[in-house]
Amino acid sequence: MINVQRVLVFFVAFITSFACQAAQVIGEKLEIYGKAHMSIDYSDQDNPAVTNDGLSISSNSSRIGFKGKMPSGKVAFLYQYESELQIDEGSGSWATRNSFLGLEGDFGRLIAGLHDTPFKLVGSKWGLFADTVGDRRAILGAGYLSGNQLNERAKNAIMYTYKNQNLIVDAMYAVDPEDTTTGNVDDNDVDVTSFDIRYEKDNFWLAFGYETWSGHSSAADVDAYRFAAKYKFKECTFGGIFENIDSDTVAEWQRDVIGVNAKMQLNKETDLRAQYLMADDADTVANSGGSVLALGAFHKLDKNLLIYGVFAMTSNDSAAQFKVADGGHGDEVSTVLGGDPTSLSFGLEYKF
Numbered sequence: 001m002i003n004v005q006r007v008l009v010f011f012v013a014f015i016t017s018f019a020c021q022a023a024q025v026i027g028e029k030l031e032i033y034g035k036a037h038m039s040i041d042y043s044d045q046d047n048p049a050v051t052n053d054g055l056s057i058s059s060n061s062s063r064i065g066f067k068g069k070m071p072s073g074k075v076a077f078l079y080q081y082e083s084e085l086q087i088d089e090g091s092g093s094w095a096t097r098n099s100f101l102g103l104e105g106d107f108g109r110l111i112a113g114l115h116d117t118p119f120k121l122v123g124s125k126w127g128l129f130a131d132t133v134g135d136r137r138a139i140l141g142a143g144y145l146s147g148n149q150l151n152e153r154a155k156n157a158i159m160y161t162y163k164n165q166n167l168i169v170d171a172m173y174a175v176d177p178e179d180t181t182t183g184n185v186d187d188n189d190v191d192v193t194s195f196d197i198r199y200e201k202d203n204f205w206l207a208f209g210y211e212t213w214s215g216h217s218s219a220a221d222v223d224a225y226r227f228a229a230k231y232k233f234k235e236c237t238f239g240g241i242f243e244n245i246d247s248d249t250v251a252e253w254q255r256d257v258i259g260v261n262a263k264m265q266l267n268k269e270t271d272l273r274a275q276y277l278m279a280d281d282a283d284t285v286a287n288s289g290g291s292v293l294a295l296g297a298f299h300k301l302d303k304n305l306l307i308y309g310v311f312a313m314t315s316n317d318s319a320a321q322f323k324v325a326d327g328g329h330g331d332e333v334s335t336v337l338g339g340d341p342t343s344l345s346f347g348l349e350y351k352f
Helices: 004-021 118-126
Strands: 031-044 054-059 063-072 075-086 091-093 099-105 108-116 153-163 167-175 191-201 204-216 220-233 236-247 254-265 270-279 290-300 305-316 342-351
Antiparallel strands (some): 031 342, 220 236, 305 342
């Protein structure tokens, strides 16, 4: 008789071994990487019209990617194709995440394709709850009605990156960055220019990001900037961020955000995290502010496997409807004007 337990143990060991060894297939010429991130959530939309709140299974920016570097003299050719996987529903699309071709050398790195804007990168490097129900994008880069909009992955982008031991500078220009058609010439009346500067030395991290849009689908002609900082003191890391968004014509996108976060390392494997972000009223719209609080405990089972528990709650003024889990987390938690949605989430994340 077949020992089912032994078969299962062998199968899991085989899959895990394959995933780890597959990271480099042909050295740097072809690397396969990815992340499986699933959570079980219990959410309340605080919407009197909704009667089916409760349990939700969510795939949270799970992905698989293929990348490589092929040196040729002093210049290397780069490529990357990254796709999101909806593990909870069994679907996905090809090259929907950062995907590009490029060159790298002493001059830096120059790529063309689809990529997170430098402005977005400042927020993602600062936040502590990426792709969970406590993700920063419920407030940062979000409008009081439209939600998460200014954390873009720009299409048709050209991006230059320079880095040394302590400094990283990114600069991007993209035409038709939200392009929803294929096979047509890109619309040059719609574009985005974005850059960031990130500095890190010892226990201190400082970043600035700026971008300006012509013809954004929600904010129209809009300028935005972010200042962010983090400081590590013994077992604790403290962070702060300020964001200003100013649209020429759309009142929703004329507001500021401030945020703070903290992480306490209990031991090598376990840490506690807290993050709070608050948007003030838009300049001409009273009671349109909101805030989100996230609290979580994270534990590494090994260097690639993470489990966590996160609780997040959003508080809205009477004219606002900021979500919980708006961006990154697959199952978003919407609400009504003045609603206070909440979500409790238990997740597992495996990287290879």
